[in-house]
Amino acid sequence: MPRAIISGQFSDNQIVADLEPQFSQYPANKLEFLLGAASSLDANSNSFTVTLNKGGQKVVKYNRLIIATGSSAKDGMPWKLGASAGITLDSLHELQDKIRKAQTVVVAGGGLTGAEMAGELGFEYASQSKKEVIFIYNDMISKTHVTDVTTEGANTIIKVRGSDGEMSSVLAQTYIPSLGLSPNTAFAPASMRNANGYLKQMTTLQIEGHPNIFVATHFIKNLSTILSGGQMLEYSASSRKFYGFTLDRSRAIGQMGNCKLFSLLV
Numbered sequence: 001m002p003r004a005i006i007s008g009q010f011s012d013n014q015i016v017a018d019l020e021p022q023f024s025q026y027p028a029n030k031l032e033f034l035l036g037a038a039s040s041l042d043a044n045s046n047s048f049t050v051t052l053n054k055g056g057q058k059v060v061k062y063n064r065l066i067i068a069t070g071s072s073a074k075d076g077m078p079w080k081l082g083a084s085a086g087i088t089l090d091s092l093h094e095l096q097d098k099i100r101k102a103q104t105v106v107v108a109g110g111g112l113t114g115a116e117m118a119g120e121l122g123f124e125y126a127s128q129s130k131k132e133v134i135f136i137y138n139d140m141i142s143k144t145h146v147t148d149v150t151t152e153g154a155n156t157i158i159k160v161r162g163s164d165g166e167m168s169s170v171l172a173q174t175y176i177p178s179l180g181l182s183p184n185t186a187f188a189p190a191s192m193r194n195a196n197g198y199l200k201q202m203t204t205l206q207i208e209g210h211p212n213i214f215v216a217t218h219f220i221k222n223l224s225t226i227l228s229g230g231q232m233l234e235y236s237a238s239s240r241k242f243y244g245f246t247l248d249r250s251r252a253i254g255q256m257g258n259c260k261l262f263s264l265l266v
């Protein structure tokens with residue numbers, strides 16, 4: 001996704017695809033495709049309500065429920081699919097346009113998304129001095145924090161506290177916050193969510209107190225166990241670091257355990 005913020009790199013249909021035709025091979029009386037958003041969940045009656053994109057609502061009953069609603073980027077940034085493909089693309093086009101017109105672009109947040117984004121902008125614009133690109137991050141080396149963001153006409157003023165505690169301001173025409181993700185769990189009752197808004201998932205992927213509701217992250221190894229009501233496997237999170245990300249169109253970096261991954265491998 002980070003490269004998609006540079007206009008002309010990808011066409012819209014390389015970014016989003018229509019899912020419904022992919023499911024047309026299955027009999028309609030066995031697999032029902034609803035385009036919409038789960039808006040409420042009532043575990044007492046084993047049902048949830050879907051607000052349909054075409055209008056109206058539909059109540060769906062379940063025996064077992066698998067929740068895979070993922071997360072959204074903070075500050076409405078289009079790094080994940082939003083309420084619909086159209087809304088995501090509109091938001092992406094708006095950002096591309098702002099970047100195209102800006103003299104200075106600020107990326108805040110040194111996670112994988114922010115670092116990839118800064119690399120893409122650096123490659124496209126800063127390397128040829130077409131635009132100034134400023135990357136603000138606050139890990140062990142830099143410890144620079146964005147403390148306040150305001151707009152004044154076409155400019156965004158970003159107040160920053162440096163590692164020495166000194167305050168300063170950066171003026172930009174485009175500000176790109178890449179400050180993490182929030183879980184898409186607003187439809188679930190408050191009793192199912194923890195203080196950070198995440199569902200109270202147990203190591204068996206079930207929600208505490210609701211053995212027929214499961215939370216899926218990337219993939220589920222024992223899906224057939226879930227559907228047949230068998231004994232669930234216990235999951236444990238790996239503490240091993242394993243990631244890779246691009247720094248521009250020609251270089252990448254990563255880590256596997258204690259080993260650095262070289263550009264060519266990523």
Ligand SMILES: Cc1cc2nc3c(=O)[nH]c(=O)nc-3n(C[C@H](O)[C@H](O)[C@H](O)COP(=O)(O)OP(=O)(O)OC[C@H]3O[C@@H](n4cnc5c(N)ncnc54)[C@H](O)[C@@H]3O)c2cc1C
Binds near residue numbers: 036
């Ligand atoms: C910039 C970026 C780059 C990444 N690059 C990589 C990579 O190279 N490799 C990799 O493995 N991972 C990558 N990731 C991580 C990857 O995107 C996530 O791990 C993955 O998207 C998780 O998938 P998911 O299906 O659980 O959730 P999501 O992708 O968040 O999907 C959840 C879906 O549920 C929908 N939804 C939300 N609320 C509701 C609701 N109430 N009702 C119905 N539907 C709802 C959302 O619209 C969305 O379509 C990247 C992430 C980002 C942000």
